[in-house]
Amino acid sequence: MYNEALGDQPNLPGDTVIIETVLFDCWGTLVQAPNLMRRGASTEIFHTILETHGFDIDYSALRDAYILVTRKQNQEARSDWRELDHVERLALTLRSIGFNHPDFNEIVREVWTEYLKEWPKQSTLYDDTTLLLKALRGKYKLGLVTNYPDGPTARKVFRKFRFEEVFDSLVISGEVGYRKPSWIIFERALTELGSNPKDALMVGDTFIADVLGPKKMGMKSILIDADGSEVENHHVADVVVRSIGEVGDALKQLC
Numbered sequence: 001m002y003n004e005a006l007g008d009q010p011n012l013p014g015d016t017v018i019i020e021t022v023l024f025d026c027w028g029t030l031v032q033a034p035n036l037m038r039r040g041a042s043t044e045i046f047h048t049i050l051e052t053h054g055f056d057i058d059y060s061a062l063r064d065a066y067i068l069v070t071r072k073q074n075q076e077a078r079s080d081w082r083e084l085d086h087v088e089r090l091a092l093t094l095r096s097i098g099f100n101h102p103d104f105n106e107i108v109r110e111v112w113t114e115y116l117k118e119w120p121k122q123s124t125l126y127d128d129t130t131l132l133l134k135a136l137r138g139k140y141k142l143g144l145v146t147n148y149p150d151g152p153t154a155r156k157v158f159r160k161f162r163f164e165e166v167f168d169s170l171v172i173s174g175e176v177g178y179r180k181p182s183w184i185i186f187e188r189a190l191t192e193l194g195s196n197p198k199d200a201l202m203v204g205d206t207f208i209a210d211v212l213g214p215k216k217m218g219m220k221s222i223l224i225d226a227d228g229s230e231v232e233n234h235h236v237a238d239v240v241v242r243s244i245g246e247v248g249d250a251l252k253q254l255c
């Protein structure tokens with residue numbers, strides 16, 4: 001399938017698609033952390049951490065303020081997809097609901113640090129991830145490109161799953177300073193792998209980040225749409241699957 005608006009060329013009958021490189025998204029694609037990824041999870045955790053430190057804050061006020069600050073931050077960064085400052089987001093949120101303390105900055109930093117510790121603890125692989133990666137290792141150049149604000153935390157998660165042994169490039173938005181769908185972060189992975197966009201394919205669960213960005217660069221894409229919520233965007237992806245377990249067959253279908 002192709003999308004004229006993106007300037008793609010359709011695959012003509014008889015055309016052979018050669019994919020040398022497969023890039024993967026991390027969370028929601030290879031790795032799950034349902035209690036951290038569901039809507040509202042971060043504010044619930046911030047609230048709990050603040051409570052354990054003896055700060056009694058109204059949860060609804062915290063959540064509503066966080067949503068507003070996040071929206072504003074996202075709008076400001078949308079033109080170039082630079083990485084967002086999550087510590088500043090938390091600080092602005094707490095200030096806006098009147099939280100004040102002589103050690104304000106230290107408290108914000110501590111809450112953020114404790115929140116980050118949950119990611120290596122709670123992240124697990126999807127059932128089919130290991131089998132798929134084993135099957136692909138050696139057949140393709142493999143890379144991972146994730147939107148995650150804190151490099152050291154993401155690398156802890158990678159070490160937990162020994163991703164360094166599987167992927168030849170592990171790229172994190174918090175280290176690059178730009179997030180998917182920015183070409184800058186994909187370019188980093190492709191350069192590290194010595195790959196051209198036209199020979200590469202991205203696998204991920206977020207349409208804008210994992211399909212639109214890669215397609216604009218001339219890459220192929222497989223969208224994982226687990227709950228069918230992206231039906232209106234399916235035509236942009238080269239293949240749509242329901243889970244990581246279907247990616248191996250999808251790749252065979254493409255090549």
Ligand SMILES: [Mg+2]
Pocket residue numbers: 025026027028029204205206
């Ligand atoms: Mg994802």
